[in-house]
Amino acid sequence: MNKTALLLLLLLMPHSTFANETVRFAIGEWAPYTSSTDPKGRILEIIVTEAFKLEGIDVKYKYFPWKRSYLLVESGVFDGTFPWAMTEKHMKNFHMNKISLIKDDGVFFHLKSLPFDWVTIEDLKKYSVGVTIGYKEEQIYKENGIIAESVPTEDLNFKKILAGRIDVYQTSKIVGYEIIKKLFTVEEANQFTNHPRPAVINEFNILFSKKTSNGQRLADIFDAGLQKLKESGAYDSIIESVHN
Numbered sequence: 001m002n003k004t005a006l007l008l009l010l011l012l013m014p015h016s017t018f019a020n021e022t023v024r025f026a027i028g029e030w031a032p033y034t035s036s037t038d039p040k041g042r043i044l045e046i047i048v049t050e051a052f053k054l055e056g057i058d059v060k061y062k063y064f065p066w067k068r069s070y071l072l073v074e075s076g077v078f079d080g081t082f083p084w085a086m087t088e089k090h091m092k093n094f095h096m097n098k099i100s101l102i103k104d105d106g107v108f109f110h111l112k113s114l115p116f117d118w119v120t121i122e123d124l125k126k127y128s129v130g131v132t133i134g135y136k137e138e139q140i141y142k143e144n145g146i147i148a149e150s151v152p153t154e155d156l157n158f159k160k161i162l163a164g165r166i167d168v169y170q171t172s173k174i175v176g177y178e179i180i181k182k183l184f185t186v187e188e189a190n191q192f193t194n195h196p197r198p199a200v201i202n203e204f205n206i207l208f209s210k211k212t213s214n215g216q217r218l219a220d221i222f223d224a225g226l227q228k229l230k231e232s233g234a235y236d237s238i239i240e241s242v243h244n
Contacts, residue, residue: 001080002095012042018183020056020057020058021056021057021058021060022057022059022060022064023052023057023058023060023079023080023218024059024060024078024079024080025048025059025060025061025062025078025079025080025081025082026064026068026069026072026073026077026078026080026081027045027061027062027063027064027069027081027082028063028064028065028066028069029063029153030066030083030154030172030175031104031175031178031179031182032174032175033045033083033174033175033177034061034063034082034083036063038074041178043102043238043239043241044082044083044101044102044204044243045061045079045193046146046180047101047102047226047229047235047238047239048082048101048222050225050229050238051222051225051226051228051229052221052222052225053225054224054225054228054229055222055224057220057221057225062078065133065152065153066132066133066134067133067134067136068165069081070134070137070207071089072083073074073094073207073208073209074093074094074209074211075209075211076209076210076211076212078209079099079208079209079212079214079215079218080206080207080208080209080215080218081206081207082101082205082206082207083101083102083204083205083206084204084205084206084207085136085202085203085204085205086100086203086205087136089136093207093210094207094208094210094215095207095208095210095215095216095218095219096205096206096207096208096210096219097205097206097219097220097222097223097226098205098210098219098223099205099207099223099226099227099230100203100204101204101205101206101226102172102203103201103202103203103204104172104173104175104201104202104204105172105173105174105198105200105201105202106170106171106172106173106198106199106200106201106202107170107171107172107173107176107194107195107196107197107198107199108168108169108170108194108195108199109158109161109168109169109170109171109176109180109193109194110161110168110169110190110192110193110194110195111161111162111191111192111193112165112186112191112192112193113191114167114168116167116168116195117195118195118197120138121144121146124141124144124168125145125146127147127149127167127168128147128149128165128166128167128168129141129147129149129167129168129169130149130150130151130157130161130168130169131148131149131150131151131157131161131168131169131170132150132151132152132153132154132157132171133150133151133152133236137170138150139221146165148223149165149166154169154171154175155179155181155183157169157171158176158180158184159183159191161192162188162191162192170200172201172202173194173198175221176194201234206219206222
């Protein structure tokens, strides 16, 4: 078969016979949003997969500690990582999509036996505070003179609260209670509570690498797919499953 005939055949073949482009994500454990072990803890993975599918793009996920995921994308080994807040640092170091994946309240967790209260971040100086390595709170606490104990995972922070080694830890309200349910007995879990005032209302997005040639393109494509997913009503159905 000559080259002209081969080219014509390829052009006439159904589009579905060609492999879709694949986006590779480095993510971590943050159920119910992302999880390597819990099939029911992948809400945002489902959203990202479905949004890209609407644009004819496949996705693959590989799981690492969050700080490593961040560095793997920053260096261009992977295409993207999520969910991350839209901070000045992130916008400087990465391409970010514009439509948020989800809005989520960040709250302070503590034991019911501790009379914890706060109004400003200065009030945290009265308590022992935990933080997860690589999370933005590390820098926030440092800038405000708050001494915080850093550990590699969120699980360890909750274990330290129960053991009395720290007083408070800030994270997503939804994720926090998912961790508590997973780690502890019912009796132990009932000892936890959260302060009613949100410490922050986060909007989470995707970080796409600036070290690859298509980071901004992928961010724009994802926004297009996510918009379609929201307009179809499928996005709301996926999110509602968090509360069911």
